[in-house]
Each structure stands twice: as structure tokens, then as C-alpha cells.
Amino acid sequence: MFYLSLRMEFVTNLIPSHAKFNLNFISARSDAGANTSPHVSANKSNRDCFQSVQENGELRKLLKMKSDSHNIYKATARRASASSSVSKNMRKALQEDISYQKEPKDDKTNQKSSNIKQSSSKGKPAAQDCILNKQSQIANNSKAFQEQSKQFQQDTEIHQVVFAKVHKAASSTLQNILLRFALSRNLNVILSKLNGHILSEVRSKISPSHIMPRPGGQPYHMLCSHVIYNEKEIGKFFPDSVFRVAIIREPMNQALSALQYYTRNWPSTQLKRGLRKYPKDPNNGFLRHPEHFYNPANNWGPAGSYINNRMSIDLGFDQKNFDASKRNQTKIKSFLKRLDNEFDMVLICDMFDESMVLLRRYLKWPMKDIIYIKVNAAKQENNSVWRHKPILNTTITKSFRQWDAIDYALYEHFLPIFLKKIKSEVSFQEEVKVFKTIQKKVSEFCLHDQTDQNLSISKNAWTNEFNISRSDCKLMMQTERSLTSIVRQKQTERYQRYLKSRLVKTKSQQTQAHP
Known part of the structure; x- marks a missing residue:
């Protein structure tokens, strides 16, 4: 229960904040368990001793999450290392965490694995030693983690x-x-x-x-x-x-919101031209014929429109040959x-x-x-023409997806x-x-x-x-x-x-x- 309680405390505090602490002690424990499993005797005490390290599915899941999130750790560490507000100890911990997956298992881990193999044949005393060693290591790791956590929480806001x-x-x-x-x-x-x-x-x-x-x-x-x-x-x-x-x-909600906002609040000629065509129901008029609200000959090209794949334009999509680009999957x-x-x-x-x-x-x-x-x-x-909800069917949806494809x-x-x-x-x-x-x-x-x-x-x-x-x-x-x-x-x-x-x-x- 002590191990499970500590592990849950570790998961709760570490993962939500993407903390950049060294997780090697967890991985080392898992590696040790994996290396010793062929040599563990049938003694039930020994099996119980190693079960929480060797067979714990949640721990394996945590390690997999670390591997899957390695790029996030790396990017976060890169940013933190560049910041003058992060302490030397924290930068060191960050670099250790980044380099973990590339480093071979150290001599201490190999020695620990060897000692476990030797003691596994001695039955119950070996199991008791394993439990004592495990509790001692957990206590040390808990203290180290709490110190790192305290330091991490003091000054880690990202400002840039x-x-x-x-x-x-x-x-x-x-x-x-x-x-x-x-x-x-x-x-x-x-x-x-x-x-x-x-x-x-x-x-x-x-x-x-x-x-x-x-x-x-x-x-x-x-x-x-x-x-x-x-x-x-x-x-x-x-x-x-x-x-x-x-x-x-x-995309459809974004385009309709832009249509309403810029038609009502900004003097956008091309949008108001469409509004004149569909004065009683501009939402459905736009979804059926978005081209009536768009003038490709405007001074700014696609960027001059707020209803033609504007999100992608804001994020830097190349506007050359824009209409053809909607079909250019490459x-x-x-x-x-x-x-x-x-x-x-x-x-x-x-x-x-x-x-x-x-x-x-x-x-x-x-x-x-x-x-x-x-x-x-x-x-x-209450009486606004913009309150009319879009009337959608397969044809309209397909047509609008082609218009807003990017x-x-x-x-x-x-x-x-x-x-x-x-x-x-x-x-x-x-x-x-x-x-x-x-x-x-x-x-x-x-x-x-x-x-x-x-x-x-x-x-x-x-x-x-x-x-x-x-x-x-x-x-x-x-x-x-x-x-x-x-x-x-x-x-x-x-x-x-x-x-x-x-x-x-x-x-x-x-x-x-x-x-």
C-alpha cells in the first residue's frame, strides 16, 4: 500500500504539469524487475516482492506515457534550459530526463540486478531483503521527488x-x-x-x-x-x-460566426453583397452559395475574405493558386x-x-x-435574421466542405x-x-x-x-x-x-x- 500510495502521488503530481523531473528511478525499477524475472524462484514471497515492480500494468502504462511524451519533455526542457529563471539543478534534471532513453543502464542498476539474481535462490530471507531494499529506495526517491517538486513550483512559469x-x-x-x-x-x-x-x-x-x-x-x-x-x-x-x-x-461554425461579425460590424463590401442577395436568411444563403459572399478580385486576395478558409490563412497557408489548393492534398x-x-x-x-x-x-x-x-x-x-439555424443536408454539407476544405x-x-x-x-x-x-x-x-x-x-x-x-x-x-x-x-x-x-x-x- 505504501508503494501504491507513493506511486499514485507521483503520477498525480508529475504528469498533469508535465514536470521535468528525472524519472529514471521508476524506469530503473522496471528494468530491474524485467531483468530478474527469469531468475526469480517459485517462492511465493519472492514473487510477491517483485510483482509490484515486474507485473504492475499501471506502472508500465506510466513508462509508456513517458516514452510517448518524450518530444513534449524535450521541447519543455529546451525552453526551460534557455530561461535564466530556471535553476542549475533543475536544468540538470531536465537534461538527465532528456538523455535517459539514450543512456545504457548504469553499473549500479546492473549490480542491483546481479544481487537480486543471487539472492533469489535463498527463499524467504531474500524476499524480506528485497522488500526492505525496495522500501528504502522508495523513501529516498520520495524525499528527492518532494525536494524537486518544491523547487519546481517556485519559479517555472513560462513567460515567452x-x-x-x-x-x-x-x-x-x-x-x-x-x-x-x-x-x-x-x-x-x-x-x-x-x-x-x-x-x-x-x-x-x-x-x-x-x-x-x-x-x-x-x-x-x-x-x-x-x-x-x-x-x-x-x-x-x-x-x-x-x-x-x-x-x-x-470550420462551419467559425465561418458562420465570421460572416455574421464582419457583415454587421465591419464595412466588408463583398460580404454585404451576399447579404443583399439573402437578406432574410444569410446563414443558409451562405452555406448554399458561399461564392456569392466572396470576391476573388478584392485587393487582398484570399486574405481579404473572412469566410474562405480563414483559419488556415491566419496560420500561414500559402495563398497562391488558392482555389486549386483546396484540392491539392500534397x-x-x-x-x-x-x-x-x-x-x-x-x-x-x-x-x-x-x-x-x-x-x-x-x-x-x-x-x-x-x-x-x-x-x-x-x-x-430576438428578431435578428442571424438567429436562423442552418438547414443542413448531405448535399449542402458536402458542398461546404469542398469550399472550406483546407x-x-x-x-x-x-x-x-x-x-x-x-x-x-x-x-x-x-x-x-x-x-x-x-x-x-x-x-x-x-x-x-x-x-x-x-x-x-x-x-x-x-x-x-x-x-x-x-x-x-x-x-x-x-x-x-x-x-x-x-x-x-x-x-x-x-x-x-x-x-x-x-x-x-x-x-x-x-x-x-x-x-
């Missing part, structure tokens, strides 16, 4: 994040989360120098002269504004270790493979709470920092990957349930309760106690434009302080040089 902001996929809500985190940690965000909240709707180029400067010697920490994703452009401002994340949505597969290599995570808008919990675990952020209130969501009047390939590629990730997480649904409960309390407090000044959230298995203030509510409810302006103002003040301190330092040096 590139968010590929995809249109109409809850990206403004996630951007709000990222910008609030940046504000609370005084991080440098890539923002336009102008008053706008967008870098570009149609281009990938990020000009250094057009973005907010940061104090000398400091890096940029985040990018979360609209810009067409391009790996080379990102590389000009961020190291390879930066955490890259995107979010996507079920080009689409190459695009998806590139995204697999470049992104650490692609979240699913349709499972937003699950996405936030998963993101929190990977970034090692406190739960308070992922609390949100929906931003930029469309509001519908986005469907994108979604159907990354949805199973996302589901596999959350399935591999320990106690994941339990945390999601707690998170949703907290979300409900926060929404009630921020949107309806006008009496209390603070909402206290009690400590639980996934968070320490924290408070939500009225100021927190105001930030969560800011529009994309207004919150970007707040962050821009804070960065301007920080940069001005830097310039002032540099000027003072320069004058001091001049005075010393010429007294």
Missing part, C-alpha cells in the same frame, strides 16, 4: 509565448488572458506603435520600426495580436524556445506537417475550458491567470491530437470541473453581484487560495482595443523610465570622465 490569433475562434478571449498575464508580470508584448490593436490582417511582416520598443537588454515576451503567422518573422523577435500556441474552431499535408513542427499546442475553441486548463498545465500558470469573461462575442436580437483538414488533423493530449493528463476532467465551477462564480460576481468588492476562491487540489477584485473584473471585461491600449501605455511608461535611467547613467559617466 507566441499566440497565432485566428479569427472568430475565441481568440480575443484568449488574448485577454495573455495580456492580463503580461500586465501582472511587467512583460514586453509586441504591439503596434499606433493606437490600433492589430499588427496586420493580411500580411505576415512585422517591422521593428512599427512596434513598441522594449527596454535595452530585455526580450519580447509575447505576441498575441492579429498578424499572418510566419515562422521566419517570429524568429526575428523570439528564440526557438518560445512556446507557440494557436486555437481553431469547427500541399495541405505539407502545411499541416509544418504546423506540427512549429507549434507546441493547437487548442480547440469548441472545448475552451479544457483548452485553458491544458494550456495552464503546459505554461505552469496559476489558475487565477486563466479565468476569463467572454470577449468580442456576437450578440443577437480549414476542415486543419481541424480534423488537430482535434484528435488535442483529445489525445487531454486523455493522457491525470485528473484532467476533475480539474476542468473545478475550473468551470470557479468560472461560474467569477462570472456571477463580475457581471451581476454589485455588493462585494472581492470574491475569494478557496484553495483546492489545483490552486492556492486567491481573490478576484473589481479591478480584475474590469480587466477581464475590457474590449480587445481598450486592453491593448492599457498594455501599450504601461510599456510606454516602462520604456520611458529606462531611457531616463540611461540618460542619468550617461551623464554620470561623463562627469566622472571630465570632472
Whole structure:
């Protein structure tokens, strides 16, 4: 029971956070059991001694999860090793974990295996020695793990994040989360120098002269504004270790949301042209004839449309010969493979709470920092023509899939990957349930309760106690434009302080040089 209790504690603490601890002691125990099994006598005590090491299916499953997740460990270790905030001991543990699969079994493990083989013929005393040795090793490993866990929890937040902001996929809500985190940690965000909240709707180029400067010697920490994703452009401002994340949505829902939002809120001529054709039921008109809402001769090509595979365009799909590309499986597969290599995570808008919990675990952020209130969501009047639900049949569905073929390939590629990730997480649904409960309390407090000044959230298995203030509510409810302006103002003040301190330092040096 002691072994099982410890093992469950290890699994519960390690896997959900993708902790970068050395797992060799578990693997070594498994290897030892495997090597000794042919030499274990029929003595029942001996069989009992080695059963938990040799035959435990859950332990084997844990080891397999480690092997399957090796790339995640490697990427996380690479990012952490590049961060100056991670201690030397932690970087050493990370490197040990990465190199584990390539290293031969050490002499101590071989010696242990040899000793077990020799003692296995001695019957019950050997079994007792094995149990004592096993308990001693577990105690040592438990102490080491607790020390590593304590150290890990002190300073491991990932601060450098590139968010590929995809249109109409809850990206403004996630951007709000990222910008609030940046504000609370005084991080440098890539923002336009102008008053706008967008870098570009149609281009990938990020000009250094057009973005907010940061104090000398400091890096940029985040990018979360609209810009067409391009790996080379990102590389000009961020190291390879930066955490890259995107979010996507079920393609038909995403396209209908974009159609409604940009037709009602933006002066998009080509979309309103379709609306004039189908004034009473634009949703179904669009699904039957999306070409009536799209003008390929517009100034920006496919990027000028928000209803023609826009998610893939946002993520950098090559727009040359765009219509033919919808049938080019080689080009689409190459695009998806590139995204697999470049992104650490692609979240699913349709499972937003699950996405936030998963993101929190990977970034090692406190739960308070992922609390949100929906931003930029469309509001519908009771008599709105947009309330008509799509009337779908096989013909319409097939036709729309052909129109939105690249986005469907994108979604159907990354949805199973996302589901596999959350399935591999320990106690994941339990945390999601707690998170949703907290979300409900926060929404009630921020949107309806006008009496209390603070909402206290009690400590639980996934968070320490924290408070939500009225100021927190105001930030969560800011529009994309207004919150970007707040962050821009804070960065301007920080940069001005830097310039002032540099000027003072320069004058001091001049005075010393010429007294």
C-alpha cells in the first residue's frame, strides 16, 4: 500500500504539469524487475516482492506515457534550459530526463540486478531483503521527488509565448488572458506603435520600426495580436524556445460566426453583397452559395475574405493558386506537417475550458491567470435574421466542405491530437470541473453581484487560495482595443523610465570622465 500510495502521488503530481523531473528511478525499477524475472524462484514471497515492480500494468502504462511524451519533455526542457529563471539543478534534471532513453543502464542498476539474481535462490530471507531494499529506495526517491517538486513550483512559469490569433475562434478571449498575464508580470508584448490593436490582417511582416520598443537588454515576451503567422518573422523577435500556441474552431461554425461579425460590424463590401442577395436568411444563403459572399478580385486576395478558409490563412497557408489548393492534398499535408513542427499546442475553441486548463498545465500558470469573461462575442436580437439555424443536408454539407476544405483538414488533423493530449493528463476532467465551477462564480460576481468588492476562491487540489477584485473584473471585461491600449501605455511608461535611467547613467559617466 505504501508503494501504491507513493506511486499514485507521483503520477498525480508529475504528469498533469508535465514536470521535468528525472524519472529514471521508476524506469530503473522496471528494468530491474524485467531483468530478474527469469531468475526469480517459485517462492511465493519472492514473487510477491517483485510483482509490484515486474507485473504492475499501471506502472508500465506510466513508462509508456513517458516514452510517448518524450518530444513534449524535450521541447519543455529546451525552453526551460534557455530561461535564466530556471535553476542549475533543475536544468540538470531536465537534461538527465532528456538523455535517459539514450543512456545504457548504469553499473549500479546492473549490480542491483546481479544481487537480486543471487539472492533469489535463498527463499524467504531474500524476499524480506528485497522488500526492505525496495522500501528504502522508495523513501529516498520520495524525499528527492518532494525536494524537486518544491523547487519546481517556485519559479517555472513560462513567460515567452507566441499566440497565432485566428479569427472568430475565441481568440480575443484568449488574448485577454495573455495580456492580463503580461500586465501582472511587467512583460514586453509586441504591439503596434499606433493606437490600433492589430499588427496586420493580411500580411505576415512585422517591422521593428512599427512596434513598441522594449527596454535595452530585455526580450519580447509575447505576441498575441492579429498578424499572418510566419515562422521566419517570429524568429526575428523570439528564440526557438518560445512556446507557440494557436486555437481553431469547427470550420462551419467559425465561418458562420465570421460572416455574421464582419457583415454587421465591419464595412466588408463583398460580404454585404451576399447579404443583399439573402437578406432574410444569410446563414443558409451562405452555406448554399458561399461564392456569392466572396470576391476573388478584392485587393487582398484570399486574405481579404473572412469566410474562405480563414483559419488556415491566419496560420500561414500559402495563398497562391488558392482555389486549386483546396484540392491539392500534397500541399495541405505539407502545411499541416509544418504546423506540427512549429507549434507546441493547437487548442480547440469548441472545448475552451479544457483548452485553458491544458494550456495552464503546459505554461505552469496559476489558475487565477486563466479565468476569463467572454470577449468580442456576437450578440443577437430576438428578431435578428442571424438567429436562423442552418438547414443542413448531405448535399449542402458536402458542398461546404469542398469550399472550406483546407480549414476542415486543419481541424480534423488537430482535434484528435488535442483529445489525445487531454486523455493522457491525470485528473484532467476533475480539474476542468473545478475550473468551470470557479468560472461560474467569477462570472456571477463580475457581471451581476454589485455588493462585494472581492470574491475569494478557496484553495483546492489545483490552486492556492486567491481573490478576484473589481479591478480584475474590469480587466477581464475590457474590449480587445481598450486592453491593448492599457498594455501599450504601461510599456510606454516602462520604456520611458529606462531611457531616463540611461540618460542619468550617461551623464554620470561623463562627469566622472571630465570632472
